[in-house]
Amino acid sequence: MFYGLSGVRHNSYVSDSKLFPVPADRNAVVFFLLLGLAAPYLVSSLYLNSYILPWLIWTAAVLGLNLVTGWAGQLHLGYAAVMAVGAYSAVHAAKFGIPWEFALLIGGLASSVIGSLFAFAALRTKGLYLALTTLAMQFVMDWVLTHSPTIAGGSHASLQSPTFALLGQDITSDAGLYYVAFGWCVLVTIFMLNLRRTGLGRALVAVREKDFAAAILGVNSFYYKLVAFAASSFIAGVSGAILVSTFYFLAAPEQFAVNVSIQVLAMVIVGGLGSILGSYLGAALILLMPGVVNQLFSLGANLLGLDLGIETLAHIPNAAYGALIVIFLMVEPLGLGKLYANVRDYLMVWPFDQLKK
């Protein structure tokens, strides 16, 4: 009905591997792209820069983690550490006077190098053991950041980020910063959408499903795992750098601590492994829900005239937020992305599927 497939026929492999086989999907993407472009004119600056901007940057980061965890099937518990490498190298580079375009690149490459160096060691193990090794990486990074003032910056380990600039233009306005985040998120999304259609993407999926079966098919699983780690680390590094330069304005160890790693992984899992839409929804749920639930509860308490203590009011939303995650995962274990896919699959044939019954 909404996803009319009549008249859509694929006569060649190229047409079959189109980005959006269903026109309705493409239209939806175009609609959201336009909405994203127009957001600074539609949304107040509070929502634009305190909610949407961090959400988009985290979505880009989540997509990166999804590459290694969702596509290549490697559990990664040290993702925030990789983001920290990118953030700190980019800020140091920018402080050194290198233009931000290159500083971001340096951040990404530094992350990529350190991330894949670590992967070299980590990939000798599998599954839960790999997860633990990546967790070790997180702790090493935490330790380095809290013990080396040269890297982490002076007082209370905070490193100020120079004003963000692209092409020699200082970017300070709310809308400008938003577009930087938006641009990066779109870039990563395009990359991830196309990854599915390439040999690399198929090789990664083969490795995920069974790495020795992939080896029999001639896919060098160690090599592809390494590529996955390197690529996802690059995305993590640039995302970390953009997060610091457009949102936090300074880097501090707490922004990339172990709980952040767990949160990103939660975004991937709640959103759905290997799902791009899921990455958006997962990041939104984990990142924004606590604040929103909090406000809803204080609003509700106000409306009902309940005089809850401030502490109770702070703790109830946490419980509700936890319950929300559990409920979503019980309804659809494959994540929020799959929830949408279910609706879509149902509507694709509706109402004609009713005729049979």
Add this chain to the structure above:
Amino acid sequence: MKTKTYVKRLAAAAVMGLTSLSAANAAEDKIKFGLCYDLSKSYTFVTPQITQAAQDLATLTNMKGGIGGHEIEIIVEDHGNEPQRGIECYEKLKREGVFVFDTLSTPVSVAVLPRIMKDKNILIQSLVGRGDAADGSVFSQIFPVGPTYWGQAANDIAYIKEQSGGDMKGVKVGFAYLDYPFGQEPIEILKTLAEKEGFELLLYPVPLPGSDQASVWTKVRRDKPDYVVAWLLAGGHVVAAKEMKRNGFPISNYISVNWLNEVDIANIGAEAAIGLKRGTNVAGGQDLPIIQEILADVYGAGKGAGPVEKINDVYYNTGLAIYSAAFEAARLAVEQNGFPVTPDSMKAGYESIVDFDANGLFAPITVTADDHGGGGKTRIEMWDGKTWVPQQDWTAAYTDVIWDVVKESSSKFTVE
């Protein structure tokens, strides 16, 4: 115009799924303080008491006619110690007409600091956040009224010097600290002072979260330091007390950072803790005019912001101290530049606080345009089994050394 904002808001509400957008423009005759606090994660050992103190003090002040006839409003929100949510809270309250903020969390204060500086709002940053913010010439919008950790550690050393008869040669001072920025901060100062005064400094890093200190205190037993200065938090002190007992280190030679309260004392055991010392800028106990007044007028009238038992806690006193200073600044602001209070007049108000101690509640502070810390005076208080007994007068020692460190660190900060 009006329809445009309406459309904007509608779109925002639709995007965020929120309907709570009716910004309160009605009550503009109030003086608002935005408390973005961590009420649910790491700082819960202190935030409830401090919030209650702030609300009670506001109630008391409002009962007496407010500040220059204007009511005080305390807005509290939880940020769960997450920088992201702290920024969210700051940005939201900023748009509701709040310009005096307090985050009471080091990670969050660090995260909102660049925004505060850029927006020229006011951040109350007592006892948390970066220490060099005391330098008002650089951090013009930040008011960390109270001691820095550097100053507090130096004052502890001054006390030890006093106790050792003015000569520190041959004195061994141990420093037990949580091994992350909070605990590491005083190390440099202590090293400098060790060189200056000739005492021996022994470092005892305690791994996070501070619940395992067995190896630390066996080392203490071996080294036999005369004093141990401890930069630990809440439960860390309780573990330390147990280990001290096991290793035969007298608790009376234990000097804690200001983060130790009656809850920790109860966990150690009120009897077992006799003799324990604590550096502080706020007087302990309830025998203070302001607390008696709150007990009589606010709690007597049933208007307390929380259970009355919570008043028996030095963190409650700490909260009163922070907000006495803030309300005094607001009072001076109204007196000097009238109503409404603006960030500029609030800043000027703060900077004209002279020798203010809220009737003996805390160390007298004199805030100037250069010194936003107010002098950084502290004293050592001792737990006598029932309450806190001051061991010395309010002092600020080695201020030249402290300011060298503050200046050196603050000189690296620029407003972007």
